[in-house]
Amino acid sequence: MKLKNFLMGMLFLAAFMTSCTKEDLLVNVTIKDDISTTTTWESGKVYVIRGSINVDNTTLTIEPGTRIEFETGASLQIGYLGNATLIANGTADKPITFTSNATSPSAGAWNGITFWSNNLNSSLKYCSIKYGGTSTKGAINVLGSNITFSHNIVQNALSYGITLDVNSEFIEMNNNTIENCGNHLIEIYAGKLHTIGVDNLFNCPDGKGINVNSDNVEGTVTWKKLSKPYYVEGEINLVNANLTIEPGSIFKFDNNGEFNVGYTSNCTLIANGTNTEKIVFTTSATSPTAGAWLGFFFWSNNLASSSMTNCEIAYAGKSSNSAVKLIGTSLTFSNNSVHHSGGKGLELDNSSFVAMSNNTFENNTLHAMELSATAINTIGTGNTFTCASGYGIDVNDGGISTPITWKKQTVPYYINVGIDINANLTIQEGTIMKFGSNGTIDVGYINNAVLTAVGSAANPIIFTSSATTPAAGAWEGIYLWDNSDNTIFNYCEFQYAGKGSSTTRAAIKSISSTYTVSNSKFKFSGGWGVNNDANTIFTNTNNTFESCNLGTVGSN
Known part of the structure; x- marks a missing residue:
């Protein structure tokens, strides 16, 4: 009988052991009091967190393989009242688990872990953090402090996966997986964005990614290419900064988004993509329209070493601003695409290009570019400009004091200012210039200058009006002064000039x-085709004159 009872007992124990999970066999320890002495949570136990547990004036160490379960609304608060450190470093085969104790947990089942300003270099490695956070806070929150966060998994957060305030950053942040969060995966300020490391995997639906809050960026830093876009809210301001952006990075700006370089101090922006990995700057709007965000501003403290190549700048130019504007500075700008600006594509104010080639401008609301007569010389080759009728390249200032060349572009130059040429200017064949009512060219008024405008039969150089429906005398014309000897016009067309009553x-x-002047055509002048004073020496070869109100060649 005793043997029979023993065997029955063993069978019962075996059945019980078989029906239990691994977690059922662990010892449960309920944590309901704050921690203020050095404490270790041991592997092989389940720690059940009840309420909000503060860890202050001490170090809490969690061994690899430990499981921490949180009751509804429970949380860990590290360093709220006094200096504290959490060391939760698991291993690849013995991760530490932070999760809900609910039978069927859902996102937000517990309130997350918060590291306060008295946190001292806490570290989480090889941890799994599931179902944490609130509607406004992340599963992990860092406030006024720094943490190491690598080889972790954050899943099913109610809102953000991780939030960092303006005074917080990662000491190390590599090889993490963050996914299935109700909001952005990470919320971080622009000044700390460089502390996001490498080999992180981010999974989230379209419209979510890395939420970047408005901030100053300082120091020499790199923003890394991530598997999801950066979503920028407000301004990014480079201050005493040298910022490099990795190829393939994507930035999506809200309607207050703008990027300022060198407004208050010397700065450099290096945003050089590649042919296969463009850097994209666009809007975060679901249904984007032209002018959805402000754009880039390179100020006078931007250094000439700044460079944007193989970038796409889309839907900027809010409130008729330009998508990219230079103010008293210079920039390398090549192999870029600028499209759907609410204003101009690119604007130079007392600025120039270090290099500028192989760009595409299209579907911008106003002119593709605005720049000075001198800066035109810094436009390189291989650029494609596609504009609506009446738009092209707007020339905003007319002083030329060094020898330059105006290259033929795929759209006209629009000139509504006086162009004062006091050095040699060469205009390439096929160039088209359209003048507003205030547009003129003065050659050699102050210093010796030569205007060389040599077109061809197939590609004449055209000087005409910018009016939608032009009439004779729509713009003034070209003045050759006594310092302009040896000026040449060959295969040119002059249309709708001769404004005034003189x-x-x-x-x-x-x-x-x-x-x-040779092989050229004069049409619809409001005055003469050509008028020379008594001291002029004019060579007139094979030119035609049509509908010039005062005649072909006049003298006085």
């Missing part, structure tokens, strides 16, 4: 100049 008004008016 009896000497003309498409070309010479004052004591020696110049040549």
Whole structure:
């Protein structure tokens, strides 16, 4: 009988052991009091957190393989009242688990872990953090302190996976997986964005990614390419900064988004993508429209070493601003695409390009570019400009004091200012210039200058009006002064010039100049085709004149 009872007992124990999970066999320890002495949570136990547990003036160490379960609304608060450190470093085969104790947990089942300003270099490695957070806070929150966070998994957070305030950053942040969160995976300030490390895996639906809050960026830092976009809210300001952005990075800006470089101090931005990995700057709007965010501003303290290549700048130019604007500085800008600006694509104010080639401008609301007459020389080759009728390259200032060349572009130059040429200017064949009512060209008024405008039969150089429906005398014309000897026009067309009431008004008016016009056409002048004073030496070869109100060639 005793043997029979013993065997029955063993069978019962075996059945019980078989029906139990691994967790059922662990010892449960309920934590309901704050921790203020050095404490270790041991592997092989389940620690059940009840309420909000503060860890202050001490170090809490959690051994690899330990499981921590949180009751509804429970949380861990590290360093709220006094200096404290959490060391939760698991291993690849013995991760530490932070999760809900609910039978069927859902996102937000517990309130997460918060590291306060008295946190001292806490570390989480090889941890699994599931079902944490509130509607406004992350599963992990860092406030005024720094943490090491690597080889972890964050899943099913109610809102953010991780939040960091403006004074917080990662000491190390690599090889993590963050996914299935109700909001963005990480919320972080721009000044600390460089502390996100490498080999992190981010999974989230479209419209979510890394939430970047408005901030100053300082120091020499790199923003890494991530598997999801950066979502930028408000301004990014580089202050005493050298910022490099890795190829393939994507930035999506809200309607207050703007990027300022060198407003208060010397700064450099290096945003150089590649042919296969463009850097994208665009809007976060679900249904984007032109002018959805402000754009880039390079100020006078931007250094000439700044560079944007193989970038896409889309839907910027809010409130008719330009997508990219330079103010008193210079920039390398090549192999980029600028499209759907609410204003101009690119604007230079007392600025120039270090290099500028192979860019594409299209579907911008206003001109593709605005720049000075001198800066035109810094436009390189291989650029494609596609604009609506009446738009092209707007010339905003007319002083030329060094020898330059205006290259032929795929759209006209629009000129509504006086262009004062006091050095040699060469205009390439096929170039089209459209003048507003205030547009003029003055050659050699102060210093010696030569204008060389040599087109061809197939590609004449055209000087005409910018008016939608032009009429004779829509713009003034070209003035050749006594310092403009040896100016040459060959295969050019002059249309709708001769504005004014003077009896000497003309498409070309010479004052004591020696110049040549050949194989060219004068049409619809409001005055003469050409008017020369008595001291002018004019070589007139194979030109045609049509509908010039005062005549072909006049003299006074």
